[in-house]
Amino acid sequence: MTAVLYDYWRSTASYRVRIALGLAGVDYKSVSVNLLEREQEEAPHLARNPQGLVPVLEIDGRTISQSLATIEYLDETRTLGLLPNSPEGRARVRQMSYAIAMEIHPICNLMVAQHVVAASKGAIAIEDWMQKFIDRLGAVEAMLKQPETARYCHGDRVTMADICLFAQMYNAIRWNVSLDGWSQIQRVVQELDKIEAFKKAHPDNFRQEQWTR
Helix, strand or coil: CCEEEEECCCCHHHHHHHHHHHHHCCCEEEEECCCCCCHHHCHHHHHHCCCCCCCEEEECCEEEECHHHHHHHHHHHHCCCCCCCCHHHHHHHHHHHHHHHHHHCCCCCHHHHHHHHHHCCCCCCHHHHHHHHHHHHHHHHHHCCCCCECCCCCECCCCHHHHHHHHHHHHHHHCCCCCCCCHHHHHHHHHHCCCHHHHHCCHHHHCCCCCCC
């Protein structure tokens, strides 16, 4: 049975899972859930994920939400090696992954940003909000200056941290965040951009004609 990914083209979390599916060589059908039309709050999607979030992956007869949980499931069932063998290595990769997916991404979630703009009656612009918090990637830049960094975030093999970083950099560029001082991040992203699974997962490849935002 073909896997089904319920996602939105510009969702960073969805982007992560698309990369992991590509690395795993899993054929899947992409079904869009338009966040701008609030389709994630409608009954069919809430039945898949009571949180009303994307992505949701239907695979192996089960339904999985939360991008990092989904990535770890794919890693464990498809032997991708996205987490190092050593406890120290796994901790470091998770540290960088969580710094992005649990510290930056939730604050920059579209639902949160829209609420802030509305609650401030427009005094806070969405671009200013995004720039302020995506700039916290500077902490990841510092982590990448540790000796365990090599071709990628951790050593010479792609890990979950690389997936999180690559997807988040799309948002950084989209919201005109200054990349000054992020030499390690930019170098790693350039290396990842050579990998087919990362290129194929790009949001522009999942954009529908009517979507302009």
